[in-house]
Amino acid sequence: MTATERQDNARSAGAGWEPELEELQRRREFAARMGGEEGVARQHAQGKLTVRERIDKLADPGTFREFMGLVGSATYTDGKLESFTPNAAVNGFCQVDGRKVVLNGGDFTVRGGSGGSAHGGLGMELSASIRALEWRVPYIRLLDAAGGSVRSFEDMGRTYLPDGNSFTAPDIKLLRAVPVISAVLGSVAGLPAVNACIAHFNVMVKGTSQLFPGGPPVVKAALGYDVTKEELGGWEMHTSRSGVIDNLAESEAEALGMIRTFLTYLPGNVWEMAPRAECGDAPDRREERLLNIIPRNRRRAYNARHIVDDVVDRDSFFEIAPGYGRARITGLARLNGYPVGVMANNPLFGASTDVAAGEKVMRLIQLCDTFHIPMISFADEPGFMVGMESERAGIERAGARLVMVTCDSQMPWATVVVNQLYGVAGQCQHRPTGMFQRYAWPSANWGSMHIEGGTAAAYRREIEAAPDPEAKLAEIEARLKAMASPFLTAEATGQDIIDPRDTRRLLCEFVEEAQPILRSQLGQTSMPYHP
């Protein structure tokens, strides 16, 4: 009789698998303690939740199904389990508002989140990112980890080449397959800081989260100056200056709420249609305010957010990156229940597309294209931002990329020209292919160039040669302005000019007509999503 047969016999004689189940239970209990009482207390003292508390808040009750929860390091006495420390990551499936997602949460209480997961070992189970990719469900990272640590050199007895791309590659594929969201919920450095941006949407928490490739001690060593982690990589840096993080939350609960809200506009993957919500808002609702929202005094600014709010379904607008590139409002909303991307030039911040606003627009176009969501744009574009600062930021290259993303997109797109439309930035409100509709309000005015400013350049010789150059300039400007009525353009091109109060009805109809087109475009699109 072999040993196995003897054991089998012994078990069938009465001794069951209960001891193993007890050990499984003990291991799970150890894992639930995360990095231990002290680490958990420190986490709470910093005003942060633990990874398991975060998951409890985000997941629908009772839906979390952990995987790879038994990975970690154990100690044994006489072959019996003595203690167990889990890896610095908690992974699993769960439902968010009834829809399945994969969660990957860093656990700062275990070694500061470092060495979060063993990757690529022989026989290793599928990673969270690969499961999200293959199961075709959204992927959510709850980042709270410091990235690589030199301590791992001591564990390994050697150093290693930075080959992390072997396990980052699936994260890149995810961007073209399923919604990916990163929440930065602590001080995040190294790969986790980059992972914050390998996403379609990201959010950080005021005061408790920062991100950088290397923190203050690394800055001190490399550049010799002192800086706090909040100055270096806090919310002011990243939600308004760098644009690395889209949205700012006042608390972790608010950040998790934003993740939930963002997901409501998106399909589970690119092979599915975005979910339509119930809509109690009449598609033919007319807002009187829209009639005169554009001041006749063209120099007087107005709040473009009012246009968005008046047109889309009541309270359906979710703004993305409100603190960055403020010349353009970007976000997601609904029209008659259907999700749409929305953008609007914002005259309160100059309206001119600068590099920051352009980056936001490119990401929104790519988001809509990837997930088959129609684009709605309210255009009031004076042209690309001019001046020294804009040149330093590289406005022409950003402009070239914006033209490319615009032309390469395929989702149905409607632009409403509410006021100005000038130059190449104005050109980026038009796509010459696919389902594209443009409406103009009676307040609209357009051209390759502004008449003021443009006249002096184009008629320079004629103006200089005139006995009274100023009078000549005024005369030519008056001549050109007489041609600026949108009705003259409409006579020649068929441009539709509409009553602003009909905008909602027309756009609701457009989005309804777009549905069969969107269905025919399901799947992965030819344009990649660039983070």
Add this chain to the structure above:
Amino acid sequence: MQGRVIEVLVAAGDSVAAGDDLVVIEAMKMELPVQSPAAGRVKSVSVVVGDQVLDGTVLVVLA
């Protein structure tokens, strides 16, 4: 964004409603009305026409 105050529409003691224009600032060739975020009484006005103002400059204090 930097701008110049071109109109001051309220004075200390005035009652204002939410959405009322308080001050108009000119920047980038555009006139930007600054509106009252809430109803109240103007306690003080910190700028005069012609002042250059920056993001964060206090314009009007409401009581």
